[in-house]
Amino acid sequence: MITFLLALVLLFVGYFTYGKFVERVFQPKADRPTPAYTQADGVDYLPMGKNKNALIQLISIAGVGPIFGPIMGALYGPVAFIWIVLGCIFAGAVHDYLTGMISIRNGGAHLPELAGRFLGKAMKHVVNAFSILLLLLVGTVFVASPADLLYDLVNGSVPVLIFVILIFIYFLLATILPINKIIGSIYPYIGALLLFSTVGIGIALVWHQAPIPELSFENTHPAGTAIFPLLFLTISCGALSGFHATQSPIISRTTQNESQGRRIFYGMMIAEGMIAMIWAAAAMSLFDGPITLNELINTIGTGGIVSEISTAMLGPIVGTLAILGVIILPITSGDTAFRSARMIIADYIKVPQKKMMNRIWIALPLFIMSIFLTTVDFTMLWQYFNWANQSTAVIALWIGAMFLYISRRNYWIAIFPAWFMSVTATTYIMNAPIGLNLSMQTSVIIGIVFTIFLTVLFFKAASNRRGNNHPLEDDVSDWKQSA
Incomplete structure (x- = not known):
């Protein structure tokens, strides 16, 4: 319990100190x-309040990541707490703060545009x-997981296909309608439900003095x-997630003032870390007896564990509300995923999004x-998502480091996590069955060598850009036209 409470305190303090x-x-x-x-279009670019933007950001980045991921990570034991806090x-x-703020400084640009500007046009x-x-x-x-949870919630009385169709219809509406019509209207209430549960x-x-294990570096998997x-x-989503780099630019286009960035981007990531900590602790404490967490994952799945935790901790009525919140989470990340994809493609092919038909055909x-x-195997999709997600985080961190280096600021705050995740993501894809399936030792060596290679390229390119007085933030229109 002491480790759990200390971890929450550290996250809270981290916002006010390192943040x-x-x-x-x-x-x-x-x-x-x-x-x-400056670019208001009434669809994607329009000002919204600080608190509304913060809750939208939290719900957009949350999904089931800070719940399902920590439950699976709980299999490793309390060492998971360390990664959640430090990560x-x-x-x-x-990562989230730099991505959002650099986007604001560059006309609300999404990750591909930022990569082109700071890491080279290629x-x-x-x-993209x-x-x-x-x-x-x-x-x-995030269509499949909530559909399965809804199917379980109604005890199989409604086919999964019906839920899939309904979720897709909602996704389409949230993707093409102005951001204040659906996302800006309902997300604050969903955010309140998530925080409440x-x-x-x-x-x-x-209150129940749950037997949460104390700090240990032992691998209990x-x-x-x-x-x-x-x-x-x-x-990932409870510590570091590249998916967030695709979501922050959505809110960069609705932020009223740059001074709000720490609460919206840095603060909501800290909030997500607290969510991850609570679910990881609940999983470790409830299922560390005759029936282990691993046995339950294999029998009732992660969604079933969410239901068990919610009803055991909060009772049948409030617990059901918590389960509904968990069901809604992936839906509210899936819709912004499609919205972000639509915006990225529109920026790439330079199609204005004020007209409805332009949004629909994209x-x-x-x-x-x-x-x-x-129709593809869900387990395989999830494995590729894990790698693609953290590889995107690597790209976003290198972009952040480049921005800070060129502007003669402390770029080490981005370089250090970029190094670590470059080694991690490369090692994984070299070692994993979905990758090259090499030995762990060989994979780690390749990961380190590749990261050194990236570092050399980074400092060479960064020195050239700084020496050439590479434009940073004062002439957005010129660099967009030349991109």
Whole structure:
């Protein structure tokens, strides 16, 4: 219990200390007009309040990641707490803040546009394809998981296919309608439900003095799976997630003032870390007896464990509300995944999005591809998503480091997590069966060598850009036209 409470305190303190430090490094300008005003179109670019933007950001980045991931990560034992705390404060929140703020400084640009500007024009095309693939995987995965949970909730009285169709219809509407019509209207209430249920479970853990294990570096995974690199891909949304780099630019187009960035981007990642901590602790405490967590995962699945935790901690009525909140979470990340994909494609092919038909003809092919992906094995999709997700985080961190280096600011806050995740993501794909299936030792060596190679390329390119007075933030229109 002490470890659990200390971890929550550290996350809270991290927001007011390291978060403030990161903000000072970036140097937000409160008097600088944001894209919400300078590029207002009434669809994607429009100002919304600070609290509304913060809750939308939280719900967009949350999904089932900070719940399902930590439950699976709980198999490794209390070492998962360490990654959630350190990853969230020094990597994930930095990643989200830099992505959102650099986007604001660059006209609300999405990740491919930022990659093209700061890592070279060739990277724009690579990251564009990579981002669309990631968002398609997210959207597809977040159709299947809530549909299955809804099917279980109604005891199989309604076919899963009906829920899938309804979710896809909602996704389409949320993708093409102005952001304030659906997302801006309902997300704050969903955010309140998420916080209510999570805080309720956290209070219940403390009230009942749940047997949460104390800090230990021992690997308790029943299959003996090594902590590195899998833990750092299993727990992503609760610590560091590249998916967030595709979501932050959505809110960068609705942010009223740069000074709001720390609460919206850094703060909501810290909030997600707290959510992850609570669910990981609940999983460790409730299922560490005759029936182990691993046995339950194999029999009733992660969704079933969510139901068990919710009803055991909060009772049948409030617990059901918590389950509904968990069902809604992936839906509210799936819709923004498709919305983000639509915006990225529109930026890439330079099609204005003010007209409804322009949004529809870009969105429809995305949904057709997603429907096809629903026929693919879910487990395999999830494995590829894990790798693509953390690889996207690597790209976003290198972009952040480049921005800070060129602007002569403390780029080490992005370089250190970029190094770690470059080694991690490369090692995983080299070692995993879905990758090259090499030995772990060989995979780690390749991961280190590849990261050194990236570092050399980074400093060479960064020095050239700094020496050539590469434009940063004062002439957005010129760089967009030349991109």
